[in-house]
Amino acid sequence: MTDKQSMHIDPYEKNWIRLSIGLLVVFATAVTVAGFAFGFQVPTPEDRVDPRTVATEGPWADPGLRELVPGKKYEAYILAQTWAFLPNEITVPVGAEVTFYVTSKDVQHGFKLQDTNINMQIVPGQVSKLTVTFDEPGVHNFICTEYCGAAHAIMFGTLTVE
Amino acid sequence: MKEQKNSETDEFEPKGTMVILLIFVLTLILLWGSVYLILLSRGVTV
Amino acid sequence: MLANYEVSQAEKKFIGWHLLFAVIAVAIGSLFGPLQALEHAGLDLYPYLQPLFASYYQGLTLHGVLNALVFTTFFITGFLTLTTIYGLKRPLRYPKLNAVGFWMMVVGLVVTAIPTLLDQASVLYTFYPPMKAHWSFYLGLTLVVVGSWIEGWGFYFTYYAWRKENPGVRTPLTTFGGLITMVMWQFATLGVATEILTMLLPWSLGLIEGTDPQLARTYFWFTGHPLVYFWLLPAYVSWYGMLPKQAGGKLFSDSLARFAFWLFLLLSVPLGFHHQYVDPGVPAGWKFLHAVLTYSVFLPSMLTAFTVIASLEYAGRKRGGKGLLGWIRALPWADPVVSAQLLAGILFFFGGIGGITNASYNVNLVVHNTAWVPGHFHLTVASAVTLSFMGISYWLVPYLTGKKLGVSNKVANIQVWTWFVGMVIFSNAMHVVGLLGAPRRTPLGLAPYIPEEWSGHLLRVGIGGTIMFVGMYMYVYIVAKTAWAKNYEPVEIEVPLADSIHDPQETPDWLDKWVPWLIGTVALLLIAYGPQLFDQISNIALNAPGGKVW
Ligand code: HEM
Ligand SMILES: [Cu+2]
Numbered sequence: 001m002t003d004k005q006s007m008h009i010d011p012y013e014k015n016w017i018r019l020s021i022g023l024l025v026v027f028a029t030a031v032t033v034a035g036f037a038f039g040f041q042v043p044t045p046e047d048r049v050d051p052r053t054v055a056t057e058g059p060w061a062d063p064g065l066r067e068l069v070p071g072k073k074y075e076a077y078i079l080a081q082t083w084a085f086l087p088n089e090i091t092v093p094v095g096a097e098v099t100f101y102v103t104s105k106d107v108q109h110g111f112k113l114q115d116t117n118i119n120m121q122i123v124p125g126q127v128s129k130l131t132v133t134f135d136e137p138g139v140h141n142f143i144c145t146e147y148c149g150a151a152h153a154i155m156f157g158t159l160t161v162e
Numbered sequence: 163m164k165e166q167k168n169s170e171t172d173e174f175e176p177k178g179t180m181v182i183l184l185i186f187v188l189t190l191i192l193l194w195g196s197v198y199l200i201l202l203s204r205g206v207t208v
Numbered sequence: 209m210l211a212n213y214e215v216s217q218a219e220k221k222f223i224g225w226h227l228l229f230a231v232i233a234v235a236i237g238s239l240f241g242p243l244q245a246l247e248h249a250g251l252d253l254y255p256y257l258q259p260l261f262a263s264y265y266q267g268l269t270l271h272g273v274l275n276a277l278v279f280t281t282f283f284i285t286g287f288l289t290l291t292t293i294y295g296l297k298r299p300l301r302y303p304k305l306n307a308v309g310f311w312m313m314v315v316g317l318v319v320t321a322i323p324t325l326l327d328q329a330s331v332l333y334t335f336y337p338p339m340k341a342h343w344s345f346y347l348g349l350t351l352v353v354v355g356s357w358i359e360g361w362g363f364y365f366t367y368y369a370w371r372k373e374n375p376g377v378r379t380p381l382t383t384f385g386g387l388i389t390m391v392m393w394q395f396a397t398l399g400v401a402t403e404i405l406t407m408l409l410p411w412s413l414g415l416i417e418g419t420d421p422q423l424a425r426t427y428f429w430f431t432g433h434p435l436v437y438f439w440l441l442p443a444y445v446s447w448y449g450m451l452p453k454q455a456g457g458k459l460f461s462d463s464l465a466r467f468a469f470w471l472f473l474l475l476s477v478p479l480g481f482h483h484q485y486v487d488p489g490v491p492a493g494w495k496f497l498h499a500v501l502t503y504s505v506f507l508p509s510m511l512t513a514f515t516v517i518a519s520l521e522y523a524g525r526k527r528g529g530k531g532l533l534g535w536i537r538a539l540p541w542a543d544p545v546v547s548a549q550l551l552a553g554i555l556f557f558f559g560g561i562g563g564i565t566n567a568s569y570n571v572n573l574v575v576h577n578t579a580w581v582p583g584h585f586h587l588t589v590a591s592a593v594t595l596s597f598m599g600i601s602y603w604l605v606p607y608l609t610g611k612k613l614g615v616s617n618k619v620a621n622i623q624v625w626t627w628f629v630g631m632v633i634f635s636n637a638m639h640v641v642g643l644l645g646a647p648r649r650t651p652l653g654l655a656p657y658i659p660e661e662w663s664g665h666l667l668r669v670g671i672g673g674t675i676m677f678v679g680m681y682m683y684v685y686i687v688a689k690t691a692w693a694k695n696y697e698p699v700e701i702e703v704p705l706a707d708s709i710h711d712p713q714e715t716p717d718w719l720d721k722w723v724p725w726l727i728g729t730v731a732l733l734l735i736a737y738g739p740q741l742f743d744q745i746s747n748i749a750l751n752a753p754g755g756k757v758w
Binding site for chain 3: 007008010013016021027032042045046048050051107108110112114117120121122123127129146147150
Binding site for chain 2: 010015034116118
């Protein structure tokens with residue numbers, strides 16, 4: 001009896017397992033290369049703040065765009081709160097590389113800049129950071145993608161590239 | 163009896179199963195790949 | 209093993225109570241589905257619900273809590289009670305313990321329902337702090353979870369007693385799958401239990417000033433991802449252990465079925481960061497590790513796809529199906545029990561494709577928090593799981609009540625296909641509009657930023673959602689008509705346990721040993737979560753006061 005107790009795997013199933021593993025390896029490689037070689041990255045811890053004072057002290061007391069290298073490099077400090085982004089209008093020149101630093105002073109929000117890969121959870125006490133470069137003129141909405149209370153649906157802003 | 167049962171099963175080759183699963187894999191590559199291409203088209207984030 | 213053990217009337221009644229609460233929950237929860245879908249399509253019916261329901265968000269909270277948490281948990285604990293006692297051919301070791309668990313879940317449900325219905329807990333089913341619900345909402349959910357634990361303990365004691373009576377015998381597959389589900393659930397729910405007991409309850413009671421929303425998310429998703437396997441594994445129990453028989457064949461491989469279940473125990477929990485790819489407070493490296501682990505849990509599902517389809521092919525060929533694919537038509541599609549599970553499986557193909565997309569680390573940036581995500585999980589929890597549960601109900605309710613299904617197979621089949629067709633339209637539209645950038649959890653009719661190009665897809669969301677609603681209420685009607693029939697045809701239904709092509713006693717012994725797998729599970733958990741939990745807990749900052757913002 002015991003000699004029969006080996007795991008019986010059908011040859012077709014063996015091939016299927018090989019194919020599945022192969023496929024996952026290909027996907028994993030594609031994702032890893034895009035992430036770590038090209039810079040399609042997800043947020044990573046940047047800084048922590050006190051949500052009770054963030055609107056009155058530090059960079060988010062005066063949220064908005066900072067010009068680091070004119071025409072080239074910018075930082076955008078954005079404060080999310082119920083139910084608006086501060087500021088809710090931003091204008092940058094074509095070719096600008098903009099790094100977003102977003103935090104919330106009340107509940108969780110989302111920050112998704114349409115037609116780019118900027119998509120972040122905004123968590124009170126944490127700073128969400130990602131960077132984007134604008135090569136073409138146009139208007140991008142940034143919308144709140146996490147339920148944040150009664151008027152969540154109207155929470156958005158616009159970024160203009162000109 | 164047992165022997166007979168096993169020989170009956172050994173003859174069964176799940177070829178149709180493989181066809182379905184291959185169709186699945188092709189669909190998976192196509193759909194996953196299209197979202198991956200959307201990612202690439204929307205630019206880097208660092 | 210009691211040689212001629214029969215499930216008693218009392219046991220059937222006890223399982224029936226589970227189903228009753230499950231169906232009531234999904235009936236109420238689903239009322240909001242079409243309202244949400246039609247709102248997206250431009251038809252806002254919420255003003256007419258005043259003052260009964262305050263807002264879209266209150267409705268969405270009820271939709272998520274009742275469907276995804278209550279319906280599933282009650283159905284699963286009921287169904288797995290049956291697979292435990294029927295498979296082991298012995299009664300529950302401590303029936304009173306299971307009764308305590310069940311009624312604790314009921315009390316928890318009521319305690320959760322009250323603040324939710326009073327609009328004091330419109331925080332959605334993920335209840336992310338620092339949005340603050342009334343404390344009774346968290347307390348009620350805790351009771352539901354603890355109740356489900358107790359029912360699980362009841363299963364373990366029963367299994368333990370059976371094991372002593374039957375040394376060396378392989379655990380019947382359906383029982384085995386059910387036990388794995390409940391053990392996995394114990395590990396999984398440690399996260400949300402810690403979140404509620406150490407943070408949310410003291411905070412909502414006013415004992416502490418604030419909370420740490422990032423740590424809360426980490427705790428929540430420790431539970432949140434395995435939650436989906438808690439929903440899915442009972443459907444797999446049916447696909448592996450019952451569907452082959454219902455389709456007229458045998459299980460293709462008993463040992464691979466067991467192996468898949470063990471992999472689910474091992475891998476379901478240590479990958480919750482894949483829900484937090486865009487969180488600011490989790491290091492990218494840890495997210496990447498969880499991405500890799502998530503890819504590995506795709507394998508047991510690929511195994512399942514093979515084994516289940518091969519079992520179906522075996523059945524179809526035995527029924528005279530010829531050619532490479534002719535066996536598909538030869539399957540008993542006329543039986544709603546079978547057709548429901550087959551269509552659930554087809555939808556799950558696409559659910560799986562969406563799942564691997566979501567899990568792919570940076571690819572998640574494209575879809576996170578968009579309508580794509582509800583599009584995805586209506587294919588998984590609301591199709592693979594819910595549609596399978598509908599099919600299971602079509603033999604389980606007659607089995608429990610002794611009454612023939614209250615409608616013809618044809619009508620039940622129309623129900624099944626209605627859900628399928630509605631879901632195809634709905635989920636496709638949700639995926640597409642999500643890729644275009646539409647956010648989830650948002651009454652889009654009120655949103656000022658909706659471009660014209662979304663409107664066609666949003667219309668399809670409304671159409672598909674309405675068809676699904678019809679399908680859901682046909683299901684509720686069929687179950688109710690069967691259960692409460694006065695004049696009925698009595699039936700004797702057998703629980704459909706499939707034989708496997710190879711005798712289970714030939715399955716290797718190590719696939720029936722718990723200790724090594726449990727040790728592996730704990731070890732993997734410590735590796736995947738230990739360092740981050742230590743880091744986040746030692747840097748805890750309870751400084752977000754939050755509040756009621758709806
Ligand atoms: C009756 C047919 C149904 C329809 C038309 C429907 C429709 C919808 C829609 C449109 C949303 C998205 C709302 C938004 O993001 O703003 C949604 C969310 C959701 N649905 Fe359904 N649904 C149905 C049935 C179900 C079932 C049976 C389940 C689970 C068993 C389910 C589970 C969920 C969950 C968990 C959410 C997410 C809630 C949240 O984001 O907090 N739904 N549903
Ligand atoms: Cu918001």
